[in-house]
Amino acid sequence: MKFACLISILITLTSSITRLPAQENDPDAYRNKRWQQVATRMPADWYGTEAAKSVAENVLFAQKEIGGWAKNKPYHHEFSEGEKAEFLESKDEPGATFDNGATITELRFLAKVYAHFKDARYKQAFEKGLAYIFMAQYENGGWPQFYPVRTGESVAYSGHITYNDNAMANTMRFLEAIFSDDAEFAALRLSADTKTKAKKAFDKGIQCFLDTQIRINDKPTVWCAQHDANTLAPAKARKYEPPSFSGAESAGIVLLLMDVDHPSDAIARAVHAAVTWLENNKITGIRLDTETDAHGKKNRIVVSDADAPPLWARFYDLETGKPFFCDRDGIKKNSMAEIGYERRNGYSWYTNAPEKVLKQYPKWQKKHRKNTPLEPVSSGVYKWTDHAVKTGKFRETRKILEGSSPHFEYLEMHATTQFPGAKPDAAHANDDMEECIIVQEGQMKVTIEDSSVILGPRGVILLMPEQIHSLENIGDSKLTYFVMKYRSKKKMDIERGQASGGSLMLHADALPFKPSARGGGIAYFDRPTAMCERFEMHITHLDKKGPSHQPHAHAETEIILVLSGNTEMTIDGKEYTAGPGDFYFMQSESLHGVRNAGNEPCSYFAFKWK
Numbered sequence: 138m139k140f141a142c143l144i145s146i147l148i149t150l151t152s153s154i155t156r157l158p159a160q161e162n163d164p165d166a167y168r169n170k171r172w173q174q175v176a177t178r179m180p181a182d183w184y185g186t187e188a189a190k191s192v193a194e195n196v197l198f199a200q201k202e203i204g205g206w207a208k209n210k211p212y213h214h215e216f217s218e219g220e221k222a223e224f225l226e227s228k229d230e231p232g233a234t235f236d237n238g239a240t241i242t243e244l245r246f247l248a249k250v251y252a253h254f255k256d257a258r259y260k261q262a263f264e265k266g267l268a269y270i271f272m273a274q275y276e277n278g279g280w281p282q283f284y285p286v287r288t289g290e291s292v293a294y295s296g297h298i299t300y301n302d303n304a305m306a307n308t309m310r311f312l313e314a315i316f317s318d319d320a321e322f323a324a325l326r327l328s329a330d331t332k333t334k335a336k337k338a339f340d341k342g343i344q345c346f347l348d349t350q351i352r353i354n355d356k357p358t359v360w361c362a363q364h365d366a367n368t369l370a371p372a373k374a375r376k377y378e379p380p381s382f383s384g385a386e387s388a389g390i391v392l393l394l395m396d397v398d399h400p401s402d403a404i405a406r407a408v409h410a411a412v413t414w415l416e417n418n419k420i421t422g423i424r425l426d427t428e429t430d431a432h433g434k435k436n437r438i439v440v441s442d443a444d445a446p447p448l449w450a451r452f453y454d455l456e457t458g459k460p461f462f463c464d465r466d467g468i469k470k471n472s473m474a475e476i477g478y479e480r481r482n483g484y485s486w487y488t489n490a491p492e493k494v495l496k497q498y499p500k501w502q503k504k505h506r507k508n509t510p511l512e513p514v515s516s517g518v519y520k521w522t523d524h525a526v527k528t529g530k531f532r533e534t535r536k537i538l539e540g541s542s543p544h545f546e547y548l549e550m551h552a553t554t555q556f557p558g559a560k561p562d563a564a565h566a567n568d569d570m571e572e573c574i575i576v577q578e579g580q581m582k583v584t585i586e587d588s589s590v591i592l593g594p595r596g597v598i599l600l601m602p603e604q605i606h607s608l609e610n611i612g613d614s615k616l617t618y619f620v621m622k623y624r625s626k627k628k629m630d631i632e633r634g635q636a637s638g639g640s641l642m643l644h645a646d647a648l649p650f651k652p653s654a655r656g657g658g659i660a661y662f663d664r665p666t667a668m669c670e671r672f673e674m675h676i677t678h679l680d681k682k683g684p685s686h687q688p689h690a691h692a693e694t695e696i697i698l699v700l701s702g703n704t705e706m707t708i709d710g711k712e713y714t715a716g717p718g719d720f721y722f723m724q725s726e727s728l729h730g731v732r733n734a735g736n737e738p739c740s741y742f743a744f745k746w747k
Contacts, residue, residue, distance in 0.1 A: 164188055168214055173238060175213040176246035184246075185253030193250045196243050197262050199224050204269025205233025205240040205284070212243070233269065234283045234295075235304045240266060241311045245321070252324035260325055267315070267331065270308060274338055275366055278345030280305050282363075294374040297363035298345065301374065303389040305342065310393065312339045345369075346390055347403050350410070351382060351455070356512075357410035359387035371455060377463035377480055384418070384449030387411060388490035395494075395501045409511050409539070412498050415491040417525040417536055418458070419447040425487055437482050439473055443530040448487045462486055514540035514548060516708050516727050521718035524552070531559035537619075542694045543725040544669070544747055547624040550696075550720070552577070555616040561609035567602050569629055570622050571668040574598040574608070575698065575742060577718070579616030582609040585640050595645035595700070595742075597674065601634045601667050619698065621744075625668040634667030645676075656680040656738065674744040676700070679733040688730030695745035697721040697731060702739025705732045 167175050167188060175192065183189055195212045198221070207227075216224070233240060244266045251259040273284035279298030286296035299305055315322060315335040349364045350357045351371060361371030362383045371380035391411045394404050424445035428436050450460030454469065461469040464476045473486050524535035537550040547570075555561075564584070574583075576596040583590055583598055585606045592598070600606060610616035641662060648659045656678040663673040671693070677685055679702075688707055697706070699715045706713045706721045708729045715721060723729045725747075733739045 167192075170213070172211050172213055173242055176242045177249070181249075184249040189250050190254060193247065193254075193256075193259060196246060197258060200243070200262055200266070201230075201233045202228045203233055203285070204265040204267075204272070205235075206243045206266075207232045208234050208237045208239035212246075231283060231285045231287050233285075235273075235280060235299070235308050236282050236295075237302060237304075238307060240269065241307050244311065248322050248325060255324070263325060264327075264331070267335075270312070271334055271338055274341065275345075277348065277366070277369065278341035278343070279349070279364070279366060280308055280342075281366065294363060294372065294378075296366055297372045297374070298349065298366055298369070299363050300360055300383070300386040300390060301362040301378075303386065305345075306389040306393050309339055309342045312336075312342075313396075343394070343397065343404065346394065347407055350407055357407060358382060358414045359384075359411050360390055362386045376465050376467035377484070379452070379461075379463065379467060379469065380455055381452035381461070382414070382418075382455060382458070383451065384415070384453065385451050385485070385488040385490050387415065388449075388488070388494050391415070391491075391494045392497070395497060400505055405505065406512055408498075408501070412494060413536065413539055415449065415494055417527070418453060419449055419491065419495075419527065420460070420487075421445070421447050421527065421529055423448065434478075435482070436478065437473070446489065447492060448489055449491050451484075451486050451488060511539065511541045511547060513724070514538050514542055514722055516722055516724045516729075517711070518706070518713040518715050519550075519720040519722060520715065521552075531556050537720060538722065544626060544694060545623045546626045547622075549622045550619065552617060552619050552718075555579075555608075555610035557610060557613055557615070559610050559616075561607045564605050564607040566605045567600075567622070569602055570624050571602055571634075571666060572598070572600040572623075573621040573672075573674070573744065574600065575619045575621075577617040577619060579610060579614055579618075580612035581616055581618060582611045583607075583642055584609075585642065588642075590642040590644075592642065592644060593646075595676070597641070597643045597645075597661055599641040599643075599662060599666065599672075599674075601640045602629060602631065604640055621696075623668060629667050631667050633665050637664040637666065638662075650678075655683065655685060669746045672744070672746045674742065676740055676742055678738060678740045680738050682733050682736055684730055684732045686730065688728050690726050690728045691745070692725055693745035693747045694725050695723045695729075695743060697723075698742040698744075700740045700742060702733060702737055703735040704739055704741065705734040706730070 167179065192213045195216060199210060199212060200206060235241065244263055247259045247263045251263065274280055275298065281296045282299035282301070282304060283295040312335040315327065316332040316339065349360060349369045351360060352358065359382050361380055362378065363372050363374055364370060365372040373379045391408060394400070394408050397404055422441060422443055422445065423439050424442040426438050426440045428438050430436050452461055453459065454461050461471065462473050462476050463469055464480050470476050473481055519537050524537055527534050533554045535552040537552060539549045542548050574597065576592050576594055578594055581592045581596065583592060583606065585600065585604055591611065608618070643661055645659070648661065650657055650659055658678060659676040661674040663671070666672045679685055697720065699717055699719050701717055704715050706715065706729060708721070708723055709727050713721065714734060721731070731741070
């Protein structure tokens with residue numbers, strides 16, 4: 138009996154094995170694949186087959202007179218006589234496009250088959266298509282979705298500069314491969330003039346990205362899915378695609394900008410700003426799922442999931458910054474559940490595309506650190522209530538500021554709140570960054586190398602580079618702390634930092650209070666560090682309403698963190714107010730003066746450096 142079973146299994150396996158080659162060698166198997174896969178992702182040898190040659194005939198036949206191709210056409214299928222007549226009749230009609238990968242996909246396919254057959258018609262069609270790309274580019278560097286632009290109110294949006302579905306990014310990556318002598322196009326032996334044109338078109342496209350980056354209060358953010366070809370402003374497409382910040386298309390643009398070999402300062406600033414926006418606008422704690430309703434229909438829903446990876450909305454409102462969703466009536470809704478079944482299930486309202494950006498950004502930043510200056514941090518007030526909050530299961534964070542200062546090429550401040558029971562971040566070291574950490578509330582266990590200390594409110598850590606450290610909430614309430622990270626424009630000097638005392642962990646209660654006529658203060662440190670020729674930090678306490686001192690200016694950049702009470706600050710003639718948790722930032726040589734604005738005492742941290 139066992140022997141019979143073994144024979145049966147062997148027969149089954151043998152029959153399965155003999156069937157596999159038949160499937161793999163089926164000359165028509167490619168017809169069951171998607172056109173994009175056939176065009177660019179078949180085995181290299183396949184493009185030298187008769188099957189590939191027959192497909193190439195279809196691609197030549199379907200090319201429009203202007204040089205491009207229509208979208209969503211299965212060029213790898215046999216054309217019926219009716220389809221052939223339709224292609225011939227529409228040769229001179231608008232319809233060539235970059236949407237959904239059209240034109241670029243066909244050109245890549247022609248390059249592959251030309252490498253095998255050297256048929257001059259393939260090269261001629263390729264060059265005609267490349268000329269179409271040059272022809273379709275606007276003077277401002279953008280490309281429309283269709284060229285010539287379609288007419289009619291319902292399709293007029295096709296004339297906008299189109300980032301939707303990565304149409305322009307795909308076109309630019311193609312051009313980059315042309316002028317970079319990519320092996321994919323080597324057999325075509327394109328002229329030096331053609332490669333120069335491709336490089337100029339690419340550079341104009343990069344400038345278009347920079348010029349269309351949406352700026353709010355003069356700060357760059359991300360992009361819309363399409364921008365007006367004349368004004369460059371965010372523009373609407375279909376009714377359910379109003380002007381917006383785009384979570385999806387912006388990711389493709391940033392990835393392309395990060396691939397530029399030698400990024401200019403402008404490119405670097407665009408990347409930094411976009412990454413900051415994507416980081417601040419990611420959505421956590423939810424995931425997309427599908428349910429089956431009472432009628433057996435599949436329905437897309439959003440469910441809570443604390444462990445889900447981050448998502449981004451397709452669209453964010455340009456005024457409120459909040460995600461929105463639309464039906465075909467164009468009315469914005471606050472959730473996907475509020476729109477009708479057809480649009481809810483027939484459109485991608487969420488994306489994870491920016492996750493790839495955030496993963497690649499640290500490597501890009503390290504690679505191009507010397508060539509990527511940030512925007513200078515502006516003098517003024519940074520209020521606790523204005524910071525976007527990212528909340529997770531055990532912690533929340535607030536990005537306060539990021540940029541440069543006269544002495545720091547990189548300066549970043551954020552606030553972290555660890556909830557009770559939160560696991561500490563894995564112990565780590567900063568290779569070329571220094572940190573100053575201030576405990577606002579709770580009990581923190583800080584470990585630096587082999588030394589641990591418990592710090593309470595107003596405790597301060599000065600952390601040298603290259604030191605392994607971890608921070609942990611050991612209390613029964615929230616632990617909130619501010620982190621200032623910075624890297625000097627001058628060469629890091631570890632020996633100088635260590636000679637001055639190395640890292641510090643300071644208890645507020647262990648430091649003496651020195652009275653003054655207006656109140657008093659606590660000196661924390663005043664010393665050189667690995668990143669600063671001098672870094673000084675203290676607390677000032679003002680007993681009553683009035684100034685701490687007369688307005689003054691100094692070479693050091695300064696930050697004031699309000700701990701209690703209400704304050705006023707004059708910075709270069711402008712008036713600001715701040716309460717607990719708010720920051721004042723004063724650039725080097727800014728004329729400034731802080732005052733107690735109320736009848737109750739106030740106190741604040743002041744730290745400055747050069």
